[in-house]
Amino acid sequence: MIIEKLGNKRECVLIHDYKRISEEPGVYVLTYVENGKSKAFTRLNGIDHEGILLIGKAVNLRRRVGEFYKDILSEGLKEKYHSEGWNFRAYFRDNPNPHAIELKVKNIQVHWVLMESEKEAYQFETQLIQDYVMKFQDKPPLNISIKRQR
Numbered sequence: 001m002i003i004e005k006l007g008n009k010r011e012c013v014l015i016h017d018y019k020r021i022s023e024e025p026g027v028y029v030l031t032y033v034e035n036g037k038s039k040a041f042t043r044l045n046g047i048d049h050e051g052i053l054l055i056g057k058a059v060n061l062r063r064r065v066g067e068f069y070k071d072i073l074s075e076g077l078k079e080k081y082h083s084e085g086w087n088f089r090a091y092f093r094d095n096p097n098p099h100a101i102e103l104k105v106k107n108i109q110v111h112w113v114l115m116e117s118e119k120e121a122y123q124f125e126t127q128l129i130q131d132y133v134m135k136f137q138d139k140p141p142l143n144i145s146i147k148r149q150r
Contacts, residue, residue: 001135002029002128003050006113015108018069021062025121027128028065028112030054030142032103039107043136053108054084054142055132057125059118065110072105084142091141 003010006029013020015030031051032039038051058064064082071085072093080086092103115121129146133139139146 001050002052002055002132003031003111005128005131006111010111010113012109012111015065015069015072015105015110018062018065018110021065021110021112022114023060023062024114025057025059025116025118026061026112026114027055027057027121027124028061028110029128030056030068031109031111033107033109041141044138046136048132048136048140052132052140053088053103054140055125055128056084056143057115057118057121059121061112061114065112072108083144087142087144 006027011021021028030053032041032053033051038049041048041051054068056064067082068085068088071079071081072088074081074085074089076094088103092101093105095102113124115124129139129143133146
């Protein structure tokens with residue numbers, strides 16, 4: 001649903017290959033895969049079969065995804081380069097809850113599509129987040145806020 005909305009010009013790499021991402025404005029979606037298949041996450045209303053962790057936008061896609069990658073590899077929770085990267089460490093890597101889901105960094109995929117401008121990227125990101133929220137009545141696990149179209 002969300003990945004398809006990125007269109008046929010979308011590209012995808014594993015997170016550690018983020019340097020292959022363009023430095024132009026765009027929208028990115030981080031998903032989680034296990035054994036080559038998207039991991040399904042139970043949401044408030046339904047199951048996200050695409051394994052979406054985050055929907056974001058950037059003026060410079062490579063730099064922004066690189067900040068996320070640097071953040072999720074950082075030790076502890078003192079440093080922060082990307083808010084949602086910090087969330088990944090807190091929720092899925094360093095969570096002391098013995099029942100917490102543990103996700104491996106190597107299984108994160110980055111899907112992205114280029115946009116003409118930051119404004120266009122912001123509008124498309126907002127639309128994708130709203131589509132996700134309307135379907136699942138929940139936000140993607142790492143997104144901090146829910147952007148709204150008015």
